[in-house]
Amino acid sequence: MITLYNKKLTLIFLSVFLLVFTMPFWKNMIKGSELPNPVLQTTEKECVESREYMRSNHMKLLHEWRDDVVRKNNREYTNSKGITFKKSLTGTCLGCHQNKQQFCDSCHEAATVRLYCFDCHNDPQIAEKSSNEGFHEKQ
Amino acid sequence: MIEQGFKGSKKFKLWLLFLAGIILTAVATYRYQLSEGLTITGMSRDISWGFYVANFTFFVGVAASAVMLVIPYYLHHYEKFGPVIVLGEWLAVAAVIMSGLFIMADMGQPQRFLNILLHPTPGSMLFWDMLVLTGYLLLNLIIAWKTTGIIQSKAPAPQWLRNLTYLSIPWAIAIHTVTAFLYSGLPGRHLWLTAIMAPRFLASAFASGPALLILLFKLQEATNNYKFDPKVYNTLGKIVLYGMIVNIFFYLMEFFTAFYSNIPSHKETLTYLFFGLEGHHKMVPWAWASALLGVSGIAVLGFSIARTMQKGLVFSALLIFFATYIDKGLILVIGGFIPSPMGTITEYSITLPEFIITAGIWAIGLLIISVAFQMTLNLKKESERP
């Protein structure tokens, strides 16, 4: 037998809490959710790894690439088929999947998982290419 | 138990609301800082630590000063401190929380703070500082909570509680020594590169912490129907006096080494702070204010202790608190960056957003103290009822 110290207030706050806590469920039920539809828009036939692997593991792969390049100076990746790629988000990944909005953002915005990669890494479509290409291409 | 902390006069509840108002303003300002960056503070490429880190340093000292109540009672059986130790421990809890909040406010990427634990770096003093401060917070929280909990039952403190309190003595020294090590091991900052950095920190802490306690006790008396034992004030005053005398002595030692040796790298920062350098003199009034407040505080304090004048004692505690706050809070941390490694002088002044966020953290600390003190004293009053 539960004794409620302050019945009215407790029930009011409890109902508010439950309402807020279950918000993701009833909000989506009302709004109706659409499945995200990423557009691959690739220039190559095959990705670094298979579609199934990439679907579940692309973040893991990107984290490994990040630490490998920055901390271990290990810049090449040999995939399960023996093909070698350069470990680069902008260069390799976005080199093929050239439309970030239609590819990355379509799923990430639906799942509300904020990408902070592009705070630093460049989306080649947005960043203007440096007109002083000459400076660092000289060699 | 904690609901006792919110029971009090109308004035008390208004005070809590006032603090809540400051906190909300500060939270809004902090959101602004998160989006715009730390550029909204007065910091620059040359002065890369400012008011936040200075406040952090000061409040680690205040937290460490709880040991100045524990040692007389637990090691020397000074019974008068018995009823008030728990208040000193609550002050330590609030002060450590404030220090942690100042560090979070100062970080460029605060959401990454767990990296310190995910990638432990034993060579870095900041790593050890995080460990010892977290440990000290937990230690004092457990001690204070349990001690407050047994007030009503009037049970004697269990042995494990006494053991934890003994542990807090060296731990308190550790937190402020490690914090001093943040500064005293850096090769390019000659104001800080001194062996007596940690001793200076401790002396200044033992002056400022008990001084703050005196002020808080007086405030508590003024707002509640409660009287502390006058001998407690007197003994706290003696601790402040000795701490401050040692602090000023250490300061004069720094002056001697700097100016007698005549070495430019030793002299330059103190010259900038107290006399101005190359036309830059923003800190000069603050440096002298701190010095004068400190010296006059010692004089009034000595006199008040000798004549057992409580009003003078409280006033001198105020003087000394501000003296040590300006010293640690402004002069020391900002002074370390002047002159820059290139020998240039960039000056620093606090911006409004920086001030509001700092005030918000002060308000959080005061809120914790107000609730904790109120809770403790309400429970005491109830336990003393026949």
Added chain:
Amino acid sequence: MKNNKLIEEKKVKAEMFSESDILEKKVSRKEFIKLGAIGTILATAGSRVFSLHADEKQQLSSQNSVRWGMAIDPKKCKEGCTDCITSCHEAHNVPDHHDKKNEVKWIWKENQQTLFPEKVSPYKKNENNLPYITLCNHCDTPSCVRVCPTQATWKRSEDGIVMMDYHRCIGCRFCMAACPYGSRSFNYKNPRSGLDKINSSYPTRTIGVVEKCNFCAERIADNKEPLCVINCKEKAIVFGNLNDPESEIRQLLEKYPSERRKVELGTGPAVFYLS
């Protein structure tokens, strides 16, 4: 008889004394050895923990084949030329916020007066204004690496470059306080607000992290020299392996006197200025 007895007593007492003395000495010696052993173990362990990073990395860097360094000839540096600075900052997307407070720079010009005040004679005016290129010194025992609480900056063991990991940096700016050369900058503002054009083949940084020169580690991975080196028309900057006695930089350093900034601080800079 009495004398004998006395002598005997004294002897016995002496024996007792010496025995207990020996016992005491034995006990205290045992204690001393015990304490000494414990103390030594603790001290060694303690110091080992504290110097773990610096020592390990220093050992590794001296054992390895490569130690990148620079030799800069201030006499070759042309007044008013900023090719090294421009090429570096543009390629690496180093922002320009047009104010000293928020300044971010990886490489810049100072003069001899600022970097080597002790070398400047009040009676020799000509050389006081030579431009001295200033950048991260990629020290042997960098104080910035020592203080970083997350290892967001570290000294690479294979070639001695002091690297930055912008993903891990928490923006505490302890490294900036520790660096005695002022080589590091903090992003008080969003760097992209200070970039007119972005070189898309190199990332920018984000707000709230510290950045500095990285000896063009991404170019060295392709066996190319740093941008400041190749873009200097006067060839004022020489880059090479300090561990290779045959390298151009070693030969320069053996031929001409040179100096490094604030050597007395024990950091062991890898950037030399030819006198």
